Amino acid sequence: MPLRIDVITIFPDYFAPLQLSLMGKAQQSGLVTIAIHDLREFTSDRHRSVDDTPYGGGAGMVMTPEPWGQAIDAVVTDQSTLIVPTPAGKLFSQPVAAELAHSTHLIFACGRYEGIDQRVVEYYRPRIDVRELSIGDYVLAGGDVATLAMIEASVRLVPGVLGNPESLVEESHQLPGVEYPSYTKPPTWRGLDVPEVLLSGHHDQIARWRAEQSTIRTTHNRPDLLPGS
Numbered sequence: 001m002p003l004r005i006d007v008i009t010i011f012p013d014y015f016a017p018l019q020l021s022l023m024g025k026a027q028q029s030g031l032v033t034i035a036i037h038d039l040r041e042f043t044s045d046r047h048r049s050v051d052d053t054p055y056g057g058g059a060g061m062v063m064t065p066e067p068w069g070q071a072i073d074a075v076v077t078d079q080s081t082l083i084v085p086t087p088a089g090k091l092f093s094q095p096v097a098a099e100l101a102h103s104t105h106l107i108f109a110c111g112r113y114e115g116i117d118q119r120v121v122e123y124y125r126p127r128i129d130v131r132e133l134s135i136g137d138y139v140l141a142g143g144d145v146a147t148l149a150m151i152e153a154s155v156r157l158v159p160g161v162l163g164n165p166e167s168l169v170e171e172s173h174q175l176p177g178v179e180y181p182s183y184t185k186p187p188t189w190r191g192l193d194v195p196e197v198l199l200s201g202h203h204d205q206i207a208r209w210r211a212e213q214s215t216i217r218t219t220h221n222r223p224d225l226l227p228g229s
């Protein structure tokens with residue numbers, strides 16, 4: 001059962017990169033189908049407007065619910081998961097990407113301005129799985145880049161999409177924390193040598209060194225990921 005993804009956005013061109021490289025191949029292989037929809041196609045006024053002033057005051061504009069209702073109704077099934085990127089969402093992570101990779105149908109609602117009228121989430125929540133997701137604690141100008149990131153992270157986990165599944169095996173067995181540093185040829189570059197142990201062929205010493213490097217890097221860069229933190 002291929003994974004179907006529908007993206008609804010006012011900037012369809014933002015998603016041109018999905019035709020390239022791994023994402024493009026995933027689509028050609030039939031493992032994934034991705035369709036991009038312009039929200040303005042679902043407006044009914046002459047100006048094709050999608051936003052209005054916020055109730056309760058506040059800066060900026062909010063996206064009106066009706067075009068979203070029309071657009072989502074055009075693609076939704078009872079198997080759909082509606083994903084709404086937002087700074088206020090639960091944090092997207094590798095486990096969430098793995099869940100999405102095993103879904104049947106994902107609908108991404110890419111907001112702009114200050115966000116989407118909350119009633120869109122409220123309307124679909126009793127009907128289908130709705131997930132408000134953040135990709136990190138910083139504010140983007142809209143949900144499009146967040147959607148690209150979530151699609152890339154999820155689609156690469158779809159069985160058959162990645163050429164070398166063993167890199168996923170290593171990823172999934174990874175110790176809590178960040179990965180070890182990687183090296184390739186040449187053995188010396190601008191006077192810098194590859195760590196000797198990696199050229200030794202002693203796989204147990206290499207594994208130990210990599211685990212050590214992972215711990216050192218995690219302690220330095222991501223102490224929050226250390227076990228027991």
Ligand SMILES: Nc1cc(-c2ccc3ccn(Cc4ccc(CN5CCCC5)cc4)c3c2)n[nH]1
Pocket residue numbers: 085086087110111112113114115116133134135136137138139140141142143144146
């Ligand atoms: N992980 C992550 C995800 C996003 C993201 C996702 C979707 C949208 C849609 C519009 N925006 C811009 C934007 C600007 C300002 C506010 C600040 N609030 C607005 C009302 C009170 C204060 C929120 C939203 C998005 C941003 N950003 N970062």
